[in-house]
Amino acid sequence: MADPQQRRSAGDAKAGETSSVSVTGLSKSYGGAGSLRALDDFTLEFGAGQCTVLLGPSGCGKTTVLRSIAGLITPDSGRIAIGGTAVFDAAFGTCDPPEKRRLGMVFQSYALWPHLSVADNVGYPLAASGMPKAEIRPLVESMLEWVSLGGMGGRYVHELSGGQQQRVSLARAVVGNPRAILFDEPLSNLDARLRERMRLELLGLRQRRPFTSIYVTHDQLEAMTLGDRVVVMRAGKIEQVGSPEDVYKRPRTRFAADFMGIPNLIEGRLRATGPDGFVVDTVLGPLRARGWRTGRTVGESCTVALRPTLLACSPDIGAGAPLGRVIRSVFQGTSTIHMIDVAGTTITIESFSEERHGDGMTVRVTPAEGAVFALLDD
Amino acid sequence: MSMVRPAEAKGRPFRISLGLDHAAFAMIAVATAIMVSYPAVLVLLRSISTEDIGSPLTLDWIRALVDSRRSREALVNTAIYTAGSSALAMTLGVGLSFLSTRTDMPGARLLGLLAILPILVPPFIMVVGWVALADPNAGLINIAASMLFGGRTVLVDINTMSGLIWMTGLFLSPYVYLLVAAGFRNCDPAMEEAARVAGASRIGLLRTVILPLQRPALLAALLLVVVMSAGDFVIPSTVGLKARIYMLPSLIWQNSSTFPPQPGLAAAQSMLLVVIGLVCIFFQRRALQRGGRYTLLGGKGAGLTTFPLGRLRYPLAGLAFVFALCSSLLPILSVSAMAFMRFWAPYAMNLENLTLRNFRYVLFEYPQVWPSAQNSLFLAVLGATLCVLLAIVLGWYIVRMRGRFAGLVEYAMVVPLGVPGIALGVGILSLWILVPGGIYGTLWILLLAYITAHIPVALQFVGSALHRVHTDLEDASRISGRTLVGTLRRINLPLMRPALIGSWLLIYVVILREVSLVILLYNPSTIVLPVGLMDIWGSGFYPELAVYSLLLLVLGLVPVLLFGRFARFTAD
Numbered sequence: 001m002a003d004p005q006q007r008r009s010a011g012d013a014k015a016g017e018t019s020s021v022s023v024t025g026l027s028k029s030y031g032g033a034g035s036l037r038a039l040d041d042f043t044l045e046f047g048a049g050q051c052t053v054l055l056g057p058s059g060c061g062k063t064t065v066l067r068s069i070a071g072l073i074t075p076d077s078g079r080i081a082i083g084g085t086a087v088f089d090a091a092f093g094t095c096d097p098p099e100k101r102r103l104g105m106v107f108q109s110y111a112l113w114p115h116l117s118v119a120d121n122v123g124y125p126l127a128a129s130g131m132p133k134a135e136i137r138p139l140v141e142s143m144l145e146w147v148s149l150g151g152m153g154g155r156y157v158h159e160l161s162g163g164q165q166q167r168v169s170l171a172r173a174v175v176g177n178p179r180a181i182l183f184d185e186p187l188s189n190l191d192a193r194l195r196e197r198m199r200l201e202l203l204g205l206r207q208r209r210p211f212t213s214i215y216v217t218h219d220q221l222e223a224m225t226l227g228d229r230v231v232v233m234r235a236g237k238i239e240q241v242g243s244p245e246d247v248y249k250r251p252r253t254r255f256a257a258d259f260m261g262i263p264n265l266i267e268g269r270l271r272a273t274g275p276d277g278f279v280v281d282t283v284l285g286p287l288r289a290r291g292w293r294t295g296r297t298v299g300e301s302c303t304v305a306l307r308p309t310l311l312a313c314s315p316d317i318g319a320g321a322p323l324g325r326v327i328r329s330v331f332q333g334t335s336t337i338h339m340i341d342v343a344g345t346t347i348t349i350e351s352f353s354e355e356r357h358g359d360g361m362t363v364r365v366t367p368a369e370g371a372v373f374a375l376l377d378d
Numbered sequence: 379m380s381m382v383r384p385a386e387a388k389g390r391p392f393r394i395s396l397g398l399d400h401a402a403f404a405m406i407a408v409a410t411a412i413m414v415s416y417p418a419v420l421v422l423l424r425s426i427s428t429e430d431i432g433s434p435l436t437l438d439w440i441r442a443l444v445d446s447r448r449s450r451e452a453l454v455n456t457a458i459y460t461a462g463s464s465a466l467a468m469t470l471g472v473g474l475s476f477l478s479t480r481t482d483m484p485g486a487r488l489l490g491l492l493a494i495l496p497i498l499v500p501p502f503i504m505v506v507g508w509v510a511l512a513d514p515n516a517g518l519i520n521i522a523a524s525m526l527f528g529g530r531t532v533l534v535d536i537n538t539m540s541g542l543i544w545m546t547g548l549f550l551s552p553y554v555y556l557l558v559a560a561g562f563r564n565c566d567p568a569m570e571e572a573a574r575v576a577g578a579s580r581i582g583l584l585r586t587v588i589l590p591l592q593r594p595a596l597l598a599a600l601l602l603v604v605v606m607s608a609g610d611f612v613i614p615s616t617v618g619l620k621a622r623i624y625m626l627p628s629l630i631w632q633n634s635s636t637f638p639p640q641p642g643l644a645a646a647q648s649m650l651l652v653v654i655g656l657v658c659i660f661f662q663r664r665a666l667q668r669g670g671r672y673t674l675l676g677g678k679g680a681g682l683t684t685f686p687l688g689r690l691r692y693p694l695a696g697l698a699f700v701f702a703l704c705s706s707l708l709p710i711l712s713v714s715a716m717a718f719m720r721f722w723a724p725y726a727m728n729l730e731n732l733t734l735r736n737f738r739y740v741l742f743e744y745p746q747v748w749p750s751a752q753n754s755l756f757l758a759v760l761g762a763t764l765c766v767l768l769a770i771v772l773g774w775y776i777v778r779m780r781g782r783f784a785g786l787v788e789y790a791m792v793v794p795l796g797v798p799g800i801a802l803g804v805g806i807l808s809l810w811i812l813v814p815g816g817i818y819g820t821l822w823i824l825l826l827a828y829i830t831a832h833i834p835v836a837l838q839f840v841g842s843a844l845h846r847v848h849t850d851l852e853d854a855s856r857i858s859g860r861t862l863v864g865t866l867r868r869i870n871l872p873l874m875r876p877a878l879i880g881s882w883l884l885i886y887v888v889i890l891r892e893v894s895l896v897i898l899l900y901n902p903s904t905i906v907l908p909v910g911l912m913d914i915w916g917s918g919f920y921p922e923l924a925v926y927s928l929l930l931l932v933l934g935l936v937p938v939l940l941f942g943r944f945a946r947f948t949a950d
Contacts, residue, residue, distance in 0.1 A: 070853070070857055071856070071857075072853050072856070072857075097856065097861070097862070098853070098856035098857045099856050099857070099858075099859045099860055099861055099864075101857070102859070103857055104857065105853070105854065105857045107850045107853070107854060108850075109848055109850045110850075111848065111850035111851050111853065111854040112854075113851055113854075113855075113869060113873075114873070115872045115873055124855070124858050124860075125858035125859050128855075128858050128859035128860045128864070129859050172854075172858070176858065176859065182857075
């Protein structure tokens, strides 16, 4: 039996390598006279075999990037190359239709065809490439096994659960050995527990078989666990690119910090600049911080992002540290969340001890030993 | 593959030029828009031209229209007829739909089926059937009454305005039913529960929630039956003319076909119908669009408040079934009875008069029947197929491509809905009579007329089916390597199949029985079945008429019975 990893769909010359995707200067406007700029001079290289996550709120342009790469929408200008060959180039009038781009795509709605069996759904890209039926069948079966749906090929889509449908959708996207796989918020239709499981499963599948993935989501948890690289987008532009850890620990802007789920964005005043960062005066006293932008002047007002795990609060330790009043402490399983009012600013602190404080209690708030916080641009 | 030109001016956003397939779709869409809208324009033009289109303009025909006593009489009659039959159709349609969807009436499902059955019954069956039942001399009801009460008792007379209204009201009631029943059934149970929890009684719920939500559907249904009855042809031109009740459509026919023909006056009268029809249909569309605000999703009928009828349960059910039967089974049965009678007269109602002769004569000896049946079948099959195919192209262009002319095409599609068949015929005629060596006098002009009239219906079906197909399903197919056409074939057609079959069957049935469209366009070599029926009506041989109309019914029903279970008959 042919192994899908070794094969390419019929008609393709070389055996399956996944390709890089490079997007240059992509712009797209909607509405009369280009009134709504969905994408503004977007440039990014999606590395071969890597998973790049486009993260942002709805309307930030992430789906426009994905659908432009797929060929489902035609950008106004720019260039898209897959594996070094241009599939879209506004300057030369190149625009391959989606069926010529040899990509796979997983949709939020699953987009499985209700009139076809599971096997026919998965085998569809192979059939479209003209592969004979006898060759399709074993390939489809091994794909189904890969997504742990072995033997379910004869069923119809409505007989499967949401998670199973999503796996069929994944198998269909992968079966033709596409040059890259596009994920359009694939997990957001699933309930929280299933989403968690599918996220880990997707990670496992990618470990066994790396493919170039471009993954669109508005869920920062998905972005951090799945992405080799996270691209935070805002209003059609890239806000920040980096490894998940990088973006989480060193958000460049207020927007990125907010979107990465950092609750404490605290106003402060720059007290000193040094070779390895700044010192910022805040309600929690002077804090060490590092930022991306240079050329700051002492005395200017600024914002720092305080990750909740880098803070601690306690009624007895930390003599001299600022005092706060406990608004509430919430136990949430693996950790405890404390909301503390410090001089009118609400600070969220996450601790991994199960100790809770009574409402209205006075505590001292201290940063963790050696903590360096992110100094944000606006 | 779509091609783009390099940007000429730097920084100026440029448009990707439209692809080839896009251009082809746009061309077909615009051509169809012209095809459906020119007849209405030409009717207006013809009514102010001395001779054929292109001759000097004149107001003589309009003046003649105003001066002619008969035209005024016809306008008044048409108004009474329209008001009466619309009122009856609305009462029946709304009543039956409410009873069958929202009450605990026994046999509700069967009633729902019976209520829409008349759509499949040609109006000729209604006419011949009700003549057989309610003719003052030989109608079964009157014969029965005479036997009961002695002497000659005329209980009901079909040859009156109320008789005409009765038949038309019955005939139009299923259209109201279809528009309204869907609304009753698709109510959101949560809205009703909310009203009940807020303290509304069942009747209060009906008054404050259910009926107000149906207002756009009710208005749309009303305007539809007004247009349909004002432009109705068969009933005014058969029983109506016999009873000397002149109406605009029958007058147009007479002015065009009897000697001396007065095409200018006919066009002026058509113009009147066109204006009435277009105004009504404009407001109908608006009502339906407003209805969009009321579009309710997720209504599966479960959890909807059921209205208990209490003691009225059985009497109301009886009444509902009587009306439902009056509009379909009863006429069919009386036509069938008539078909077996040697001749049709009150004293002939006995067993010795039973015969198969009429069948032998009509089916094997009457020279017109097979050529006209052949023409009809050819036109109905080809017409329905072309309508559906064109509708797929138009639907794709409007719904998916959202092409530049999409709005224009959608507007144009309203025209055939508002322009009665006879007026459409006048418009088509006044163009093609001018084209030497054109399609005038051939089957093709009939085909053109059928397609013109029925493409909007097909488009409604295809459009709503297309809206049901999630675009992701198409996108997934494109990304999987299928071209646009391949995707249409492998994904859209199978998913839309029930709606496509449904619209095909509906158009097939309607073309088969359509008279008013083609009554001015046919010639002896292109005669079609229902026109042949008009001929026999003129000759007055009722038993043969009965056989002939049964043939029409059967030819229409065969494909429906064969393929109906694969079809979806609603476009919402």
